[in-house]
Amino acid sequence: MSDIPTFEVDSVTKVYQSRGRRGQAVEALRDISFTVAPGQSLGVVGESGSGKSTLSRLLLALERPTSGSVRYRGEVISGRRERDLRDFRRHVQIVFQDPMSSLDPRMRVHDLLAEPLRALHIDVDEGERVRELLASVEMPAAAARRYAYQFSGGQRQRIAIARALGPSPEVLIADEPVSALDVSVRAQILNLLTGLVRDFNLTMVFVSHDMAVVRHLCDSVVVLYRGRLVETGATEEVFEQPREDYTRELLAAAPRLRAQRGLTPSN
Amino acid sequence: MTALLSVRGLSVSSGPLELVRDVSFDVDAGERVGLIGESGSGKSLTALAVMGLLGEGLRASGSVRLGDEELLEASELRRCQLRGDAIAMVFQEPMSALNPTRRVGDQVGETLRIHRHLSRKAAERAAVDLLSRVEFAEPERYARMYPHELSGGQRQRAMIASAIACDPGVILADEPTTALDVTVQRRVLELLDRLVDEEGCALLLIAHDLAVVSEVCDRVITMYGGRLVESGSVSQIINEPHHPYTQALLATSKALSVSESSLGSQLPSIPGTVPSAGHFPRGCPFQDRCDRRVEACQVMPEVVETDNRALACWNPVVGTSASGGGEAA
Numbered sequence: 001m002s003d004i005p006t007f008e009v010d011s012v013t014k015v016y017q018s019r020g021r022r023g024q025a026v027e028a029l030r031d032i033s034f035t036v037a038p039g040q041s042l043g044v045v046g047e048s049g050s051g052k053s054t055l056s057r058l059l060l061a062l063e064r065p066t067s068g069s070v071r072y073r074g075e076v077i078s079g080r081r082e083r084d085l086r087d088f089r090r091h092v093q094i095v096f097q098d099p100m101s102s103l104d105p106r107m108r109v110h111d112l113l114a115e116p117l118r119a120l121h122i123d124v125d126e127g128e129r130v131r132e133l134l135a136s137v138e139m140p141a142a143a144a145r146r147y148a149y150q151f152s153g154g155q156r157q158r159i160a161i162a163r164a165l166g167p168s169p170e171v172l173i174a175d176e177p178v179s180a181l182d183v184s185v186r187a188q189i190l191n192l193l194t195g196l197v198r199d200f201n202l203t204m205v206f207v208s209h210d211m212a213v214v215r216h217l218c219d220s221v222v223v224l225y226r227g228r229l230v231e232t233g234a235t236e237e238v239f240e241q242p243r244e245d246y247t248r249e250l251l252a253a254a255p256r257l258r259a260q261r262g263l264t265p266s267n
Numbered sequence: 268m269t270a271l272l273s274v275r276g277l278s279v280s281s282g283p284l285e286l287v288r289d290v291s292f293d294v295d296a297g298e299r300v301g302l303i304g305e306s307g308s309g310k311s312l313t314a315l316a317v318m319g320l321l322g323e324g325l326r327a328s329g330s331v332r333l334g335d336e337e338l339l340e341a342s343e344l345r346r347c348q349l350r351g352d353a354i355a356m357v358f359q360e361p362m363s364a365l366n367p368t369r370r371v372g373d374q375v376g377e378t379l380r381i382h383r384h385l386s387r388k389a390a391e392r393a394a395v396d397l398l399s400r401v402e403f404a405e406p407e408r409y410a411r412m413y414p415h416e417l418s419g420g421q422r423q424r425a426m427i428a429s430a431i432a433c434d435p436g437v438i439l440a441d442e443p444t445t446a447l448d449v450t451v452q453r454r455v456l457e458l459l460d461r462l463v464d465e466e467g468c469a470l471l472l473i474a475h476d477l478a479v480v481s482e483v484c485d486r487v488i489t490m491y492g493g494r495l496v497e498s499g500s501v502s503q504i505i506n507e508p509h510h511p512y513t514q515a516l517l518a519t520s521k522a523l524s525v526s527e528s529s530l531g532s533q534l535p536s537i538p539g540t541v542p543s544a545g546h547f548p549r550g551c552p553f554q555d556r557c558d559r560r561v562e563a564c565q566v567m568p569e570v571v572e573t574d575n576r577a578l579a580c581w582n583p584v585v586g587t588s589a590s591g592g593g594e595a596a
Contacts, residue, residue, distance in 0.1 A: 003416060004549065012350060021440075028312065028470075034521065036333045036574075039509065047448035047449065047450065047451075048419070049447055054579070067328060072375040074338065091428055101557045123423060134586070145478055152540040152541070152543075153306075153540075154540050165522060176322055182305040182306055182540075182541060182557075183475050183476070183477075183516055183520070184515065184516065184536060184537035184540075184541070185305075185537075185540055185541075186519070186537035187519045187522075187523070187534040187535065187537070188536045188537075188538075190523075190534055191533055191536060192536055194532075194533070209448060209449060210449075211449070211525045212523045212524055213523060214524045215524075215525055215527075215528060216522075216529050216530065216532075216534070218530075219530065219532075233291040235528075235530065236528060236530075239525070239526075239528075243468050249450060250544055251525060252453075253450040253452065254447040254449055255449075255452075255453075255476060255478035255481075256481075256482065256524065256525065256526060257477060257478045257520050257521060258478075258481045258482055258501070258505070258508050259481070259501065259505045260298070260500055260502055261481065261482060261483060261484055261485060262482060263284065263453070263456060263457055263460055263482050263483065
């Protein structure tokens, strides 16, 4: 495994300037630095307004930082022209939160899975690749002929994951991929992700507000609060010995199964 | 003594399709009952049927009693009198439940103008008091704002303020914290919990998260496929679930805990997905996904009540071996 980090986020600040005369500026992220090593599963946790989504957009080079830089395998990706990013787009894929809105309901599953292959000019036998992808997310090959709307939420998220796997990415960025799913299905999708990360040796950035899910899936974690990086470290350390008050507060607020009702934290 | 809210044999149907079937439960004054189940289990429809807010084409049958009054036979006028006054509901999506074109204070006070015939001025003052009761730091200022100017948690608290305006005996809360951040979720749950303590009202809390229910509620009802499949006290359900569906939900909930590492392990999961309405198997709705299925499951088992708990299963989970209790309380 190479020593070059998959992602290097260096002193990144992102300010959104609102249009109009008053032109208020909103600082979505301030002076964020961290790295993601190859093969790592990094959890990005924080509440709404913490800058999680801005951060994933920066990692995907969909936004450029106001200052600072984002490097992918040593190369700056922010501010590059789209045609220079073709390899990057192949290597870094995303799974969105809501499979009901991230998949075009009027497209057949075959086309949903083949579209990124065509767009990125990946020369493969489409039919065969689609079958492979469906198999990797434990869906029958016959699903290719059907439309996304004919599937349940969990099955659609499988299709969305298969679509992301199409270009054989090195990195999967997952933005709250299980929070719109039913409890019983959530576990299936988490198991699927665990298996895929292992089998395809994926590096994963998992954005979530659910601390329990992050603890299950990620070996390291970044805690964001109002655009600032509050704490980062190995998941075990951060969860067992949080150094910052905000991290402690987040952990204490997470619901815990109890045999007797009570809202005060047990520890 | 009769329970404050008593539901007996409640069914909700859309034409020939029965979406909720033969559901019975009680909620007493001062009691918090959790209703868990996944989408399609019929838990929201049950609450809407109790409120008399079922959409067009849906029909409720059976019995819903509020104190001595049968709600399913009450006129729409009478139901309007009760709704917001004796029985109130908190919805999941405060952004769509609140009117975007009216100030928060107006909407919170509206309940009092309708039910208590307060003047506009008096309702305004009452609304400010209510907003401060749900922990708004500057209630006067927030009362003048529009819903879009509030955060999700503030909107949810404003909706709770409007629900408690007339001191209802029964509060139905349908996933009131699902759309909220964890720290905000906790505050809203604490607020609901405190209101039950202070007002002695009955709370029916609908949630999909068993952990949330176990923190707030005294009793738990599990629904699946429009049926009540199990109910019991929180400790009975958490320590010794009898229905395979409850047990499976519990196993997942336990494995995915903030306070224990399970990095990279296989989570217990339920095979398959929740079928859409009308596609549940005949007999027990859970049989296709159940690992304890037997021949008898093709007929829906009766709900049997023993020892303050209820169960509808032909081949229940017995013994405590399958579970080891929740985290220490």
